[in-house]
Amino acid sequence: MEYRIDQSEKFNGKEVVLKGWVYNKRSSGSIVFLQLRDGTGFIQGVVVKSEVSENVFIDADKLTLETSVIVSGVVKEEKRSPTGYEMMVKDIQIVSLSAEYPIGKKEHGPDFLLSHRHLWLRSKRQWAIQRIRNTIINAMFTHLNNEGYIKIDAPIFTPNACEGTTTLYPVPYLPAWKEEFDKEKISMGKYNISDNDGFPFVYLSQSGQLYIEAAIFAHGKVFDFGPTFRAEKSKTRRHLTEFWMMDAEAAYVDHTENIKVQEKLVSFVVSSVLKHNLNELTMLERDIKPLENTALGNYPVITHKEAVVRLKKSNIIIGERDDFGAEAETILSKQFDRPFFIEKYPKEIKAFYMKEDSKDSTRVLNSDLLAHEGYGEIIGGSQREDDYKKLLARIREHHLNEQDFQWYLDLRKYGSVPHSGFGIGLERLVTWICKLDHLRESIPFPRMMERFNP
Numbered sequence: 034m035e036y037r038i039d040q041s042e043k044f045n046g047k048e049v050v051l052k053g054w055v056y057n058k059r060s061s062g063s064i065v066f067l068q069l070r071d072g073t074g075f076i077q078g079v080v081v082k083s084e085v086s087e088n089v090f091i092d093a094d095k096l097t098l099e100t101s102v103i104v105s106g107v108v109k110e111e112k113r114s115p116t117g118y119e120m121m122v123k124d125i126q127i128v129s130l131s132a133e134y135p136i137g138k139k140e141h142g143p144d145f146l147l148s149h150r151h152l153w154l155r156s157k158r159q160w161a162i163q164r165i166r167n168t169i170i171n172a173m174f175t176h177l178n179n180e181g182y183i184k185i186d187a188p189i190f191t192p193n194a195c196e197g198t199t200t201l202y203p204v205p206y207l208p209a210w211k212e213e214f215d216k217e218k219i220s221m222g223k224y225n226i227s228d229n230d231g232f233p234f235v236y237l238s239q240s241g242q243l244y245i246e247a248a249i250f251a252h253g254k255v256f257d258f259g260p261t262f263r264a265e266k267s268k269t270r271r272h273l274t275e276f277w278m279m280d281a282e283a284a285y286v287d288h289t290e291n292i293k294v295q296e297k298l299v300s301f302v303v304s305s306v307l308k309h310n311l312n313e314l315t316m317l318e319r320d321i322k323p324l325e326n327t328a329l330g331n332y333p334v335i336t337h338k339e340a341v342v343r344l345k346k347s348n349i350i351i352g353e354r355d356d357f358g359a360e361a362e363t364i365l366s367k368q369f370d371r372p373f374f375i376e377k378y379p380k381e382i383k384a385f386y387m388k389e390d391s392k393d394s395t396r397v398l399n400s401d402l403l404a405h406e407g408y409g410e411i412i413g414g415s416q417r418e419d420d421y422k423k424l425l426a427r428i429r430e431h432h433l434n435e436q437d438f439q440w441y442l443d444l445r446k447y448g449s450v451p452h453s454g455f456g457i458g459l460e461r462l463v464t465w466i467c468k469l470d471h472l473r474e475s476i477p478f479p480r481m482m483e484r485f486n487p
């Protein structure tokens with residue numbers, strides 16, 4: 034069996050071979066303490082001069098940070114170590130001696146770290162965050178599969194907008210072999226016509242929703258998971274220009290049931306993190322009480338109207354039909370001890386596809402799920418307009434191109450059903466679960482308004 038640091042308990046007392054890197058080093062004359070990592074975790078390697086050959090000790094002494102090494106030694110229990118184990122080193126093979134490592138000597142600013150993201154990913158905190166992100170993705174897949182949802186992949190190149198036209202990223206649909214392209218055959222809606230040599234622009238997907246709506250008529254319950262793109266003008270801690278979203282959609286599910294589906298999913302995801310990542314949460318110094326509350330479910334539901342009243346009581350200036358900005362969401366989300374839903378927003382501030390509330394035609398059957406602890410929106414969802422005429426009227430009101438949405442309108446023509454769904458922003462979820470200050474640490478390579486490298 035191959036040794037893994039995270040399974041050290043299985044190797045207690047045994048001689049193992051660790052293939053990894055030197056994370057840190059400290060010497061005290063006759064002993065060298067190595068912080069070693071192998072991808073699965075961190076362990077201290079102890080090199081005692083009197084117990085290894087002269088060459089091994091010389092090698093141990095010259096190891097630089099991030100040098101790749103193959104280390105042999107005996108794993109033993111050590112109560113004082115954070116992981117409970119350490120390794121008594123017998124042999125060291127240097128795979129590649131690292132040049133002087135730029136990270137770690139002193140405090141670095143965010144810009145420096147982001148410019149070195151390809152290396153920063155190795156740091157303990159960043160390592161812990163990505164492990165948790167992985168658990169979250171797996172938990173979402175597991176839970177939805179258990180609930181009978183089928184994964185349907187939505188396209189990234191799309192001819193139409195899902196979430197408003199102001200944040201679209203146009204891409205010229207202009208391959209290098211354009212000479213072979215028969216322009217006449219390219220289907221072009223109004224939005225696609227351009228002066229781009231007669232070739233269309235397509236848009237990077239803002240959400241797979243509209244496409245997975247089509248798939249519910251084949252499979253009942255479906256979800257997607259993929260990168261989504263929004264040309265966000267604002268430089269906030271909550272917005273990326275490229276982020277990962279999971280959309281879920283189900284036939285014969287109404288607004289109230291939709292809220293329950295979301296609550297169950299988020300409870301499951303957070304329970305999974307508590308089950309698999311206590312070590313990582315400890316590294317991040319994450320207070321787990323708010324997560325334990327989340328795992329219990331029972332999320333409060335308040336209306337948009339009630340949220341406005343609460344904000345006014347907190348001396349926030351807000352109109353009856355306004356959307357909530359980051360500050361308002363932060364204030365509201367400090368008033369609860371677990372995530373909570375805000376439902377029934379004014380129609381005019383929401384997307385064209387949301388179904389009208391039959392009790393108040395000026396509002397829609399939507400909900401946002403806000404994480405507590407000041408984090409704000411993590412999910413946006415709604416019941417969808419399933420009536421052909423009403424949907425067409427909404428498309429026109431929003432000045433969207435009818436021709437581009439013909440296929441979407443078809444879904445209301447051939448066996449339309451009440452249906453609902455939602456989209457969960459992975460980075461928002463990771464940021465809150467890990468209690469990070471900014472979304473940029475939640476994704477391996479963040480893309481923001483002014484940054485798209487490395």
Ligand code: 4AD
Pocket residue numbers: 195196239240241242263265271272273274276278280281410411412413414415454455456457458459460461472
């Ligand atoms: O609320 P949004 O805009 O909803 C939709 O896109 C729907 N089509 C989803 C659906 O019903 N299937 O976005 C969904 C979530 C937000 O709640 C937020 O978590 C995240 O996506 N999100 C962003 N995350 C990072 N950066 C951005 N710029 C984001 N914009 C939205």
Ligand code: MG
Pocket residue numbers: 401410412413
């Ligand atoms: Mg939203």
